[in-house]
Amino acid sequence: AQSVAQPEDQVNVAEGNPLTVKCTYSVSGNPYLFWYVQYPNRGLQFLLKYITGDNLVKGSYGFEAEFNKSQTSFHLKKPSALVSDSALYFCAVRDGVYGGATNKLIFGTGTLLAVQP
Amino acid sequence: NAGVTQTPKFRILKIGQSMTLQCTQDMNHNYMYWYRQDPGMGLKLIYYSVGAGITDKGEVPNGYNVSRSTTEDFPLRLELAAPSQTSVYFCASSLTGVTDTQYFGPGTRLTVL
Numbered sequence: 001a002q003s004v005a006q007p008e009d010q011v012n013v014a015e016g017n018p019l020t021v022k023c024t025y026s027v028s029g030n031p032y033l034f035w036y037v038q039y040p041n042r043g044l045q046f047l048l049k050y051i052t053g054d055n056l057v058k059g060s061y062g063f064e065a066e067f068n069k070s071q072t073s074f075h076l077k078k079p080s081a082l083v084s085d086s087a088l089y090f091c092a093v094r095d096g097v098y099g100g101a102t103n104k105l106i107f108g109t110g111t112l113l114a115v116q117p
Numbered sequence: 118n119a120g121v122t123q124t125p126k127f128r129i130l131k132i133g134q135s136m137t138l139q140c141t142q143d144m145n146h147n148y149m150y151w152y153r154q155d156p157g158m159g160l161k162l163i164y165y166s167v168g169a170g171i172t173d174k175g176e177v178p179n180g181y182n183v184s185r186s187t188t189e190d191f192p193l194r195l196e197l198a199a200p201s202q203t204s205v206y207f208c209a210s211s212l213t214g215v216t217d218t219q220y221f222g223p224g225t226r227l228t229v230l
Binding site (some may be wrong): 009032034036041042043044045046049053090092104105107108109110 | 121154158159160161162165173176179207209215216218219220221222223224
């Protein structure tokens with residue numbers, strides 16, 4: 001069965017410092033990996049995704065994520081955090097095996113990013 | 118292009134009441150989804166649809182029903198509301214179901230008392 005884990009409930013970082021939000025996954029086939037961000041009282045917004053190709057994926061608002069197959073990880077990163085980056089971040093995975101129940105997108109429990117000025 | 122819209126934004130129900138959460142998308146997406154979000158639990162898939170007339174259960178379908186008569190609309194029906202259905206409900210859509218990005222509506226916050 002596919003699963004995704006976000007080991008940190010909250011990440012605190014000072015504005016201007018680099019940030020990392022961790023995500024690990026488990027699938028039986030090739031993973032399709034996504035990051036979403038949720039601002040208070042809003043729906044989820046797409047940040048970036050890995051389907052195939054280059055392991056470093058660049059997305060919206062200066063975020064990037066690195067796919068590491070050997071460590072089954074897809075950590076979200078940004079070189080310099082902004083106070084406006086404070087939000088809830090979700091990692092999600094879909095198993096690349098075609099067909100049926102394995103194609104559903106499974107979400108992690110979310111990591112709250114707090115950027116202090 | 119409004120994307121995915123949901124109504125209502127907020128609703129309070131009494132135990133045993135029924136209601137329909139509305140979801141509409143104007144992107145001509147084939148796939149639509151309903152999720153619920155509970156604190157500390159991430160999002161759980163309730164039902165999904167791969168096209169008009171085709172729906173299937175997700176992880177937590179009990180207590181809910183859906184229909185998809187058009188490409189644009191995917192309403193979620195609660196027949197006998199229970200306190201366990203207190204949650205935030207999100208509708209989403211995607212062009213296809215495998216590698217495409219899902220686009221989310223703003224959510225409906227439902228409280229069952």
